[in-house]
Amino acid sequence: MRIIFLTIDGNHAAALHAAAARIKTEHGVEVHAACYDAASLRDESGWQRLERDLKGAAFVFGARLFGEEYVRPLERLLGAASCPVLVITSNPALIRMTRIGKFSLAPQAEESGGMLRQWVKKLRPQGGAGEARRQLAVLRNLSKVLKLIPGKARDLYTYIVAHQYWTNSSPENVYRLVCLLIEAYVPGYKGKLPVLDPVTYPDQALIHPDAPAPFATLEEYQKWRRSLRGNKRVGEQGSVGILAMRTVALSGNTAHLDALVRSLEARGIEARMAYATGLDMRPAITTFFQSHAHGKAKKGAPTTNGHAATVDLLVNASGFALVGGPAESRPADARAALGALDVGYLAPVPLAFQRVEDWRRDWAGLTPVQAALSVAVPELEGAADPLVYGGPTAAGDGFVPATAEVELLAGRIARRLALRRTPNHAKRLALVLFSFPPNLGNLGTAAYLDVFRSLHKLLVALKEEGYQVEVPEDAEALRNLVVGGNALAHGADANVAATFPVEHYMRLFPSYTEIEPCWGRAPGELLNDGRRFRILGRQLGNIFIGVQPPFGYERDPMRMLMARDAAPNHAFAAFYTWLHHTFDAHAVVHIGTHGALEFMPGKQVGLGADDWPSRLIGELPNFYLYSVNNPSEAAIAKRRSAATLVSYLVPPLQQAGLYKGLRQLKDSIDAYRQRPDPGMLDVIREQSAKLGMQQVNATLQHGVGEAHATLEVAPDTYLAALSHELLQIEERMIPAGLHVFGQPPEPVEMVDLLSLTATFHQFPLRGALVTFPELIARSLGLEYAALRERLTTDLEAQAAWQRIEGLGKDAIRRFVEGGPFHVPGLHHRDLDPLADFLGDLLNRLSSDNELTGLLHGLEGGFVTPSPSNDIVRDPSVVPTGRNVYSLDPARAPTAQAVEKAERLTNELLARAVADTGAPPESVAVVLWGSDNLKSDCEGVAQVLALMGARPVPDELGNISDVTLIPLIELGRPRVDVVVTVSGIFRDLLGHQMRLIDKAARLAACADEPLEGNAVRRHALATAAELGLPLEEAATRVFANAPGSYGAHINHMVESGSWEDDEQLSETFLSRKGFTMGKGGEWNDSRPLLEKALANVQVTFQNVDSFEVGISDIDTYYESLGGVTKSIEHLRGERPSILVSDAVSTGANRVGSLDQMVRLETRAKLLNPKWYEAMLSHGYEGAREIEARLNNTYGWSATTNAVEGWVYQGVAETYALDDEMRERLAKLNPHAAAGMVRRLLEANGRGFWDADEATIERLRTLYEDLEDQLEGIGVAQA
Structure with a gap:
């Protein structure tokens, strides 16, 4: 006879086979025991073997069966099995498969009367959260009354006692369980095997x-x-x-x-x-x-x-x-x-x-x-x-x-x-800084963090805790020690703290031989003189401040595409070898978001000893200071570099406000609204033209369509749209400088952040939930939602909106300053819940837990976990100084994310129609891990919604499947969606990739009219052209190869190492053309990616952060710009480029990339409030300004979405203004020179048509700045 055991793991396979052998030896009964675990069911052949075995099975026992990819196939197979089935402690769907003798847990099964009926009812799975605990409690309680179960309920007795055998599953109990099942349920074996009580063991x-x-x-x-x-x-x-x-x-x-x-x-x-x-x-x-x-x-x-x-x-x-x-x-x-x-x-x-x-x-x-x-x-x-x-x-x-x-x-x-x-005075710590892109002006890069002020504050705290450390006078002195020192003498980017003989490296790090196929014989070309590696940094007592060496392939983005011999360079490996074996660090602390260690080649997750991040960090305890709002990259750092994270705040958000000509234009519009004067319209026309704002997104509704409104045709509509664009700039939230680790912001700095948070969250009011602005609007007799709808077309609505905003901000400001929380016209009872919320949030924002969190981790204590998100979206992320995590991927997308996604999908399609004149057949969507983790996978839900699909939860509340929405219910054609995901999304949200992939395959195979299903229409054409099965032709999720991250277009743009658009497109397609097969294998599928992208009319990405805009980081233009450039290359024309804006003022979140670039430029790069806050951080603030210009330039390179006035404004603000240029050159001469160089490149590549006098002036300035850097001259005006 054949007995089949089904479990998640194979823990009991040996015991099961031993039981079968013992039964044959002691009782002469031939038992074929088959144990199927998850590993044996990873491919189709395993499922086929199981299906064959089930046909001749005498009994099936299952336990601890979870995971959708196993549950649904097992549900089908067990439902068809003709033998008795007993399943415990598993997904409810499988427990319901239990049927032994007259006992069944199927929902429709008949029940005995009286007490037995109540017991069976309790045992029948109910589903939902906590079901496993409930089942276990019921079984334990019933175990106590086993002796009371009457003989006629023998099957119920067997079910309960089987649980006792399993929870005490020693080899002896596995033997006894098999004997019981055979004796009770296999015909002809009654009385032939012993039935013994379970041997019990302590619970723990x-x-x-x-x-x-x-x-x-x-x-x-x-x-x-x-x-x-x-x-x-x-x-x-x-x-x-x-x-x-x-x-x-x-x-x-x-x-x-x-x-x-x-x-x-x-x-x-x-x-x-x-x-x-x-x-x-x-x-x-x-x-x-x-x-x-x-x-x-x-x-x-x-x-x-x-x-x-x-x-x-x-x-x-x-x-x-x-x-x-x-x-x-x-x-x-x-x-x-x-x-x-x-x-x-x-x-x-x-x-x-x-x-x-x-x-x-x-x-x-x-x-x-x-x-x-x-x-x-x-x-x-x-x-x-x-x-x-x-x-x-x-x-x-x-x-x-x-x-x-x-x-x-x-x-x-x-x-x-x-x-x-180890006592603190004897501990040796390595504090590791980053420099990316690698040059002198970028040493100490970290998202939102003033690295050297943070370092100085940390050194002071370490000294107070008894560490042996020499603390420089201030942050600037510390920076000079690290960046300066003997750097010039060595021709290095920082002080050379030590040298490391190459022969020592080769002895201590034998893996160097596996680096040589990629980087040549040791020591390679970076950071060495042929005999010794240079270790950059500065040692201050027992504390070493080190500079992580560069990746090494910044100018060769294809080097680490998918080669098995991809590896870090020798200098990178030597640095960590020196920390481990020569400096002998007790721990490493990586300073800020983020470095390169965790992105070295190797497995995505579940690393082994031979993956490069494991080899490099070795045995060293790794702590990592990480921005609280970046859950995706934080998770990579945890999983790939064995890091314990310590979160830090982002700078407080503040409204951008209006300045210079923008304020004058706003005043002119207000003056016209109060007293219409045709002469004022000429002033407004001249002011808006000077600012590059004469083309606004204003339309006039006509009976036969839409026409652009102008000051002449419809001045009120035009002015409302122009005023709304100014309102978006004025209320745009921008970071106020940089954060210093261990230094909470002052309460007065957090007024705008608290106001935005009160706008985003709801509070109870007489049985309803309302936001703070909604509450104020009600007190004024206004309907907030209706105001929001009219913002782009109605000046009076904008005035009312700003009045509401002003009343709320004034109330919060008084509250922050210690006064009562009061809004005229509102009773304090209505405000109490909000006051409690704001008071608690203010206290947590003001808490100084960052240094204490890190110091406690270095003492060997537990670093308390916390979620990672934007503060506005999830205030529970503060206080910082905690070990951030992301989400449980099994439960995403959530119902709330699906609801939001459906609304945004409708906005996206409407905007696409407005831009292109017709509904799009195909949309290319970029998905990042960070945005999806922070929004419970709203982006994933958007992709499903576009295809006309929705996620399906299982019995335990996990999102386990997708289903198509019937076309008649959908009310529109299905949109073909081509998804390119980041390497981090691939690593963290593999389940969601499978959901999208399944939705695409279901749509491609749906028996529907082709005109209503672009997925099927395009997949059929691709299948015919490439000779592929239809399901494979429907592949729509593309990513980097495992262990590879980024399209690397940013590296090419940053270094200028690209000659034409085709080179950018080639890089993107080569790096992003990989797909995951049904069995989890990865394939190079570039031809499929090219065919899918060739159909795309619209590209789209969520800019789903309150703190990070499209010019703040280079990965936005790398990903959305990269796919757009590839489509342009494949189709011969640029697609419509759309983005959603999490902090948009108005009813619609979806707008064009061009609009977003204009908004970001005016709110940040040209805004004195923003750049003065950055310059207050000196060297690092100047570097941040240069980074924004570089990222804006990246949008020119990939999408041509930057208008010429942007570069003109940058030139006038930073380079041609003598006072500003001298400030920049004094703070960070490399950044100053880099900005002028970038302006010249923008002109040279045709992104900016500057007059010859301006270009000649910039050339002269650049030569002067270069002379200053080389120490042979000084910059002259």
Whole structure:
């Protein structure tokens, strides 16, 4: 007979086969035991084998079955099976497949009467969050009354007792379970096999590979350890608590765990390993890792209720959440327990869904399901370091250790224990700075952060905490020490703090041989003199401030396309080798968002010891200061460089306001509104022309269509549109300078931020939920939504809007200054909820937790987790100084995201019609990880909505599938959507990629009229032309190859290393032309990408941030600009380029890229409020100004969306103004020269038609600035 076991992992395969052999030996019964786990069902052949086996199976038992890609196929197969089926602790859909004898958990099954009916009703799955906990509680309660179950309910008894066998699943209990199932449900075997009660074990216990049995108490375990002879060193280097799954520990399938224990003990570390139930491991922590004696805890381990940690580090080795296991996630409960324990928390990964051999070959690393369960969910609890350390193999039934990874993990644990146990005065820290693009003017780059002021503040704090450090007088002195020093003598970009002999590098880093195929023989070309590497930075006592070497391929973007020999350069590897082995750092702190370490080649997630980020960071504890509003890149840093993150604030947002000619134009419009005078229209015409604002998005409705409004035809409509453009500039939120780590903004600086937050969130008012502006509007007898709709066409509506805004801001300003929160016409009761909200947010924004968070991590304490998002969207991200996480990808897109996406999709299509005259057949959408993580995957929902599809949740509330909306319900044709995703989206949201891909395939195969389904129409044409199956021709999600990031167009534009548009297009198509197949394999699919893009009329991207605009970072023009340039090259014409704006003033969020460039330029680059705030940060502020110009230039290179007045305005503001140019040159001469050089390049490439006198003046200025840089002259006016 054949018995089939189905589980997520193969933990019990060996026990099952041993049970079958024992039954044959002892009872002469031939049993063929087949164990199918997730790894064996990764491809179609595995499913085919299972389907064949089910046809002849005598019984099927299933447990711990989750994950949509397994649940739905199993639901179909088990529904068709003719044998008895028993499923426990799984997805409700599979539990409902249970049918043994007369007992069934199917919804339509008949129930016995009385008490039995009530029991069956409780056992029947209900679905929803918490279902696994409910099921477990019901089964435990019923287990207590097993003896009361009457004989006629024998099947119910079997179901309950089967759970007891499984939760105590030692090899003996697996044998007893198989005997029970055969004896009870396989015809002809009644009485032929023994039916024995389950052997029970403690719910949680301590275990050890040398121990004879589990220990129920810490005292028993310690007594046993004292009885051992030898190995007296164990514990001298500290103690680590290790958590394992109870079912794994009892199964005896623990070779991977045993190897970790032995490796730690060899290092003198006590490895105190406990098992716990899969749904909640907290009891094991309380019982075995915390002291129950009241008293003072050791430093770095504060007590909660007197329970101090008795271990120095906690390692959750189960592969699942600390609380919730594989069934569900309860991160808040886990965070509370971890905060009470207050030690570092690691969560390495044992493979459950793939074999070790498959994982090593897989460029992606973990499967999407395992990445979600074993990485994303533990991150919500505060976990770090998801290094794979073991798993099943194709050769056998059991788990095996991944030897190199176990040693690396043990080394990292040892280093973390040393960090916790070493006195501060003896600790050596490496603080790593970035310089990108690599040149002198960019040293100390980090998003939103004043790096040198932050560094200086950190050094002062370290000294106060007892670290041995020499603190310079101020930030400028510190910068000079790092940037200056002996740099000129060495021809380097920074002070050379040390040299590192090449022979030492080759001895200490044997992996250098794998760098040589990519970069040549060691030492290569960068940062060395042929004999020694130059280590840039400055050592100040025990603190080393280092400069991370460059990527090395900035001028060769295709170098790391997809080659297996892609590698960091020798200088990069030498830098981290020196930190590890020569400087002997106790920890590394990477300063700001972000560097290059985490983007080095290797697996996407679930790294091994031979992936380059792992080789480089090695065993060093890694802390990373990270911007609080960047969840996607933060997750990459966590997962690929084993980092514990410490968040920092972005600068406070403030309204841009109006200035110079913009203010004069606004005053003229207001004057005309109050007293219409035809003569004033001439003034307005002249002022708007001078500002480049004469072409506004104003239209007049006619019976037969639309015509552009003008001052002559429709002055009121025209002026309303012009005034609205000014309103958008005035109310645009811009960052006020840069943030200093550990220095909260002053309350008065946060008025605009608090006002915007109060606009974005709703508060209770007499049974309804309203925003603050809506509340004020009601008090004035106005309808806020109606005002918003009329903003672009009605001057009176704009005046009322600004009155509402002014009343709200005045009330918040008084409140921030310590006064009462009051708005005329509103009762205080109506304002109380908002006042409480604003007061709490203000307190948290003002909290100085950043330095304390980092210092606590360096003491070996638990760095409290927090979400990562824009403050406006999610105020819970403050206080900062915490270990940020993103979201649970299994639950996105959320219902709210879908609702918002549908509204925006309608706006997008309407705007596309207005721009092109017809609904688009095909739209190219750019998806980033960050925007989607912050919006619960609203961008993903937009793509689905365009195709006419919607996400479908499963029984546990996870988004598991998609379905097509019938065309008659959709009310429009399906739009073909070509999606290019960032490398980070690929890494973090693989499940969402699959949802989009499935939607496209469903649409392509739908039996619908071709005129109503562009996806099918285009896929059929591609299939015929390329000779592909229809489903493959419908591929619509494109990305970088695994381990590769970015289109690298930004590198080409920045360096000027491109000759024509075709070169930019070629780079984008080559780097973004990869697709993921059904089995998770990656393919070079550039021909498919080209065919799909050739149909596109509109390109689109969400600019879904309150803090980052399209000119703030280069990746916007790299991605949206790159795909646009590629389409232009393929089609011969530029598509319409649209963006959505999260902070748009008005009813519509979707506008043209050209409009957005104009808005960003006026609100930031040419705005004195913005650039003076930047210049207050000196060297780094000047660099930020240059970066905005470079990014604006990038839009010219990729889309030609920048008008000439922009460059003229920049030239007049920064270069041709003598006073401003001299300020820039004094603060950062490299930035000043770079800006002039960029203006000349813009003219040279035809993006700006400047007059000859201006160009000649700029050339002279550039020569003077270059002379100043070379030290042979000074800049002259």
